[in-house]
Amino acid sequence: MIAFLIPMLLASAQSQITDILTAELARNVTGSLDKDGVCHCTVILPDSTFPADRLEYLEIYNYNLSISVEQQITTIHSYELLVTVYLGKLKNLTARVETLETGGLTYTELDFQLLKLEITEIEALIVQLRASLNGTNVIVEALYVEIRNISILVHQMESYDKNNVLVIRREIVALQKRLEECQNHVNSSRPPPPLVYGTCEHGGLVNISKPFVVHLNYDGAGYTKGAWGKDSAVGGGKGYYFVAPLYTDLVSMRAFRIYSSYNNLVLYKQHAHRSISSNSDYGQGTGVILYDNFLYYNCFNSRNLCKLNLDTYALTRMTLTDAVYNNRFSYAHSTYQDIDLAADEDGLWVIYSTEQKYGNIVISKLNETSFTVTQTWTTSLYKPAASNAFMVCGVLYATRALNTQTEEVFYMYDTKTGKEGYLNIPYPKMKEVVQSLSYNPNDHKLYMYNDGFLVSYDLIFQPVGIEKSSLE
Numbered sequence: 001m002i003a004f005l006i007p008m009l010l011a012s013a014q015s016q017i018t019d020i021l022t023a024e025l026a027r028n029v030t031g032s033l034d035k036d037g038v039c040h041c042t043v044i045l046p047d048s049t050f051p052a053d054r055l056e057y058l059e060i061y062n063y064n065l066s067i068s069v070e071q072q073i074t075t076i077h078s079y080e081l082l083v084t085v086y087l088g089k090l091k092n093l094t095a096r097v098e099t100l101e102t103g104g105l106t107y108t109e110l111d112f113q114l115l116k117l118e119i120t121e122i123e124a125l126i127v128q129l130r131a132s133l134n135g136t137n138v139i140v141e142a143l144y145v146e147i148r149n150i151s152i153l154v155h156q157m158e159s160y161d162k163n164n165v166l167v168i169r170r171e172i173v174a175l176q177k178r179l180e181e182c183q184n185h186v187n188s189s190r191p192p193p194p195l196v197y198g199t200c201e202h203g204g205l206v207n208i209s210k211p212f213v214v215h216l217n218y219d220g221a222g223y224t225k226g227a228w229g230k231d232s233a234v235g236g237g238k239g240y241y242f243v244a245p246l247y248t249d250l251v252s253m254r255a256f257r258i259y260s261s262y263n264n265l266v267l268y269k270q271h272a273h274r275s276i277s278s279n280s281d282y283g284q285g286t287g288v289i290l291y292d293n294f295l296y297y298n299c300f301n302s303r304n305l306c307k308l309n310l311d312t313y314a315l316t317r318m319t320l321t322d323a324v325y326n327n328r329f330s331y332a333h334s335t336y337q338d339i340d341l342a343a344d345e346d347g348l349w350v351i352y353s354t355e356q357k358y359g360n361i362v363i364s365k366l367n368e369t370s371f372t373v374t375q376t377w378t379t380s381l382y383k384p385a386a387s388n389a390f391m392v393c394g395v396l397y398a399t400r401a402l403n404t405q406t407e408e409v410f411y412m413y414d415t416k417t418g419k420e421g422y423l424n425i426p427y428p429k430m431k432e433v434v435q436s437l438s439y440n441p442n443d444h445k446l447y448m449y450n451d452g453f454l455v456s457y458d459l460i461f462q463p464v465g466i467e468k469s470s471l472e
């Protein structure tokens with residue numbers, strides 16, 4: 001249209017100039033002839049007669065107009081090309097949306113995402129085109145309206161997803177992302193530094209593993225009360241294991257077995273069976289431990305401690321002053337365990353109670369060589385309120401039954417500081433009653449005699465320099 005207009009304007013301007021010149025040249029003027037025979041004359045044209053300045057202006061205007069028109073033509077040609085390209089794309093989009101509308105294909109999240117992306121792209125370009133043309137182009141306006149309609153249609157179709165396929169797919173993607181994050185977190189989490197057995201380079205007990213059932217005691221299921229464990233002197237003595245079920249009276253220990261290895265214990269073979277013949281040498285209750293190849297226990301019907309050499313079977317005794325016995329202040333659910341031997345990284349201990357302390361737990365440190373008490377601490381925990389107790393790095397930990405399937409470490413007393421506190425470390429048990437419970441510093445395990453079954457647990461300590469919360 002504009003291209004057609006330009007030649008018309010140019011032709012009109014030239015016609016006007018020709019008419020003016022023709023009218024002025026019709027006048028007669030006086031001239032002269034030079035020596036070469038060339039004629040000269042002077043014509044004075046008044047400005048009012050011939051508008052030379054207008055001619056000049058017209059020429060400049062004509063020139064500028066030509067440039068402007070050429071630029072517009074170039075611009076329009078480029079827009080025509082763009083419109084042609086996007087018209088093709090729009091037709092393609094229209095066809096795809098129609099296919100989706102008629103349900104000819106299974107639409108997916110990807111279909112919609114691609115459609116929306118392309119529509120957004122075209123919409124942006126059309127908006128740009130529309131602005132360039134000042135909103136005067138009918139075709140562009142129509143394109144704009146059409147692309148807006150398609151955009152709305154795609155959004156509506158997405159919302160018509162009755163089967164929530166897209167929602168589920170998005171949730172799956174979100175779950176996969178969380179899974180990857182979790183996996184990355186696990187991979188990036190550095191394992192805590194290994195704890196050295198027999199040392200106290202940790203921040204205390206923070207958790208207890210699930211139980212590991214070794215097997216039933218050698219006397220059978222009827223022998224529900226007893227004790228078992230591994231040599232708990234730091235270094236492990238000879239590494240022997242002992243199993244000591246109480247006699248059928250459920251009070252006295254009259255026999256026990258020693259196994260030279262864990263495999264022998266599990267396979268019931270190559271054991272040393274020891275029967276105690278003298279009543280005074282019997283054990284009483286289940287607070288028995290094996291420490292540096294000596295068996296320590298409460299001597300029968302007394303407040304004495306017995307120390308039995310497993311090589312020579314020589315027996316040594318000591319009196320635990322003021323200690324009550326004969327089931328005066330035993331543990332809850334487990335009778336005749338007034339005196340409970342224990343061992344940890346710091347050595348040999350005995351846990352008991354006295355009338356003077358009203359049945360509260362008293363802890364005494366023993367010198368195993370001289371077999372004497374070196375120091376004593378009194379706690380505020382009533383001994384029958386606990387189901388059992390053990391020592392770790394000079395700290396007494398007491399347990400109680402939460403129910404028939406769960407025990408809990410609920411109390412601690414630190415002999416180094418004299419401070420006590422309450423804990424909440426539950427752990428499962430296989431049978432209802434904990435008949436004995438001892439810690440071994442050589443493997444960080446708890447050894448439990450659980451209604452006739454030999455059970456062990458791994459203790460989990462807080463590594464030094466790592467926050468407690470990260471371990472729970």
Ligand SMILES: [Ca+2]
Nearest residue numbers: 340389437438
């Ligand atoms: Ca114990």
